[in-house]
Amino acid sequence: MKTAYIKWIRFLIFIVLAIIAVMSLYPLFYMAFSSMKPTIEYIKHPMGLPQTWYFDNFKALIYRFSLFRLFGNTLLYVGLSMVACLTISIPAAYAFAKLKFSFRNGFYIAMIATMTIPGVTFIIPNYLLMSKIGWTDHIVSVVVIWAVSAIPSTVFLLTSLMRGMPDEILEAIKMDGAKYYQTMTKMILPMSLPGVVTVSVFNATNWWNDLLTPLIYLQSDNLKTVTVAVATVLNRFSSDYPLLLSGLLLSSLPPIAIYIVFQSYIRKGLVVGAVK
């Protein structure tokens, strides 16, 4: 009697969770199906599967809106930002975690404090600074802003992970007379690889999804990122919802792919701040 009751409760829980899952997923299926409907069919039958599978929206995106260049642009910016951000953050995180020097804690607190400053407070002067140097409407502006604004959180996450590295091994390799460069490439980098992957997954999806920075710094259509192009160029055709939705679908494929591959890293990274 008791077990039957528990089984019944567990079944109810399953139903509730399944309903929430359907609610979470349905809009994504709606996006996928709608993007493969001709406009007239979309207006007549917004629900359900497409009656005729229709791929002209994707063709239009590729030919009329040069989708491949948009993807190339975004990949390039994200890749460069990632390299820049890691090159600067890894040595800093190693220093915070394992080297002893004066004012280390003070510097660390200063670095973490910058994380709490809202990004909008420095966007106007940065925009004017960039236009003074002549970097607006140029990829450097976006790469620099993305990389720099990600440094504090990247350092924070890497430092908290590197602190867990065993000191004995570091001492041992020091005894062997390893130079800084060797310690870095032979020890620190390989050992902190999971952390580097985690933080890069977060950064890459944030950058891919970012609207404000590329919207403000890049004006030419041929420099735009996918997200900005969808939000601005496709939105000019806002009555053509299937076209807009197919753009949304394609622009979300890379983040979804990243999520499917790196799920476990995301789950770990998300709680670093929570357990602190």
Next chain:
Amino acid sequence: MSLKQERWVGLFSLLPAFLLLAIFVGYPMFNTFFHSFTKWDGVTSVFIGWDNFQSILTNGDLPLMLRNNLIFLLSVPGILLISLTVSVLLHEEVRGWRFFRSVYYLPAILSSVVIGFLAKSMFTNNGIVNTFLDKIGLGHFTVDWLNTVPTEFMILILCFYWQTLGQGTLIFLSGLSSISNELFDAAKIDGTSWRQKLFYIVIPSLYPAIFYFTIVNVIYVFVGLFGLVYSITGGGPGYETTPIDYMIYIQAFRSGNMGYASALSVFLFFIVMFITWIQLKISNRLEQ
């Protein structure tokens, strides 16, 4: 590496990071503070003292913006409650719970732009929501969702919830899994009911996670809503759905009132600092 060497290596490792942060975060911040006292179009700036702040306080936009931010702020407990409930249910580990956990986080990985436009397309006049209501015989409930202010807020908050549920469940689940089994076993021997277990063991041990989730999202509703507002309402009609961060964008990059926008940024800066201060206060108390 001697200790003396180590000191220099340490400082040297920090140099590039701090140099860049000084140029692209520190300098602009002071610049914004300075220009909040000027009339500034991006080229020439004239010192006007407290005028920007005075006009923020008197021109009537501030109550509206604060109201809008307050509406989003008041929506945070809702998603907190939903995430908590869902995590407690997931923690029962019924069949397929891992799959559900993955599904709930999926919307969080998408851009606010995608979420926003997607929601917008669903809530148009003859969009899927109204069609659905028609089909199940609730035709008289169809509303022009995107043209009345309350429903616009409803859609914005719905999107915010959709984006945040996964983050909440992941944070709370990791909190739940860190509760020791001995505690539960002891409770079982004492014959505690499910409800007692929930309120005397589960919720109290989740306090740090609840606190963290709340702070992150309270800050998010002040500085993170740009993408959603941009794609769903554009801040309109008028400024009816414009929160502070979106107003800064409008004033600076659409109207060219950079001095006024700077003053607003300073205003927002102090709001966020105030929240952070509360966070430090409470987390100190939690540790004790």
